[in-house]
Amino acid sequence: MRYIVCYDITDDRRREHLASLLLDFGHRIQESVFVADLDGALAARMQNRIKEVIDFTTDRVHIFPLCAQCGLKAESLGATATLPRDEDFYIL
Numbered sequence: 001m002r003y004i005v006c007y008d009i010t011d012d013r014r015r016e017h018l019a020s021l022l023l024d025f026g027h028r029i030q031e032s033v034f035v036a037d038l039d040g041a042l043a044a045r046m047q048n049r050i051k052e053v054i055d056f057t058t059d060r061v062h063i064f065p066l067c068a069q070c071g072l073k074a075e076s077l078g079a080t081a082t083l084p085r086d087e088d089f090y091i092l
Contacts, residue, residue, distance in 0.1 A: 001037070001038065001039070001040075001043065001065050001066065001067065001068070002035060002036070002037050002065070002066040002068075002070075002071040003026070003035070003036045003037075003038060003043060003046075003063055003064065003065055003066070004033065004034070004035055004062075004063075004064040004066065005022060005026070005033070005034045005035075005036065005046075005050075005061065005062070005063050005064075006032055006033045006034075006061075006062050006064075007032050007054075007059070007060060007061040007062070008032065008059065008060045009032075009054065009059045009060075009061075010055070010058040010059055011055070011058075011059075014053055014054065014055065014059065015032075017053050018050065018053050018054065018061075019032075019034075021046075021049050021050065021053060022034040022036070022046075022050075024049075025038060025042065025046045026038075043065075046063075047063065050063075
């Protein structure tokens with residue numbers, strides 16, 4: 001399933017930590033917005049790691065799951081607006 005994660009983090013250090021963490025799961029598509037194609041277990045792991053980083057009293061994180069059909073309908077507009085795609089890979 002595809003997930004869109006966006007955030008508003010009040011502390012620079014936590015914001016950088018969260019951005020680095022999210023790169024472990026997906027791709028940055030805007031300054032505070034990431035897209036990740038994850039199965040249920042990885043999505044849960046991502047959410048748990050986010051919870052370890054944020055301050056629940058001042059920070060905001062939104063995680064939007066998109067079904068496969070919704071993901072296909074997504075549009076990117078503008079000169080450099082593209083949605084990244086995970087490459088297929090093989091383990092030998």
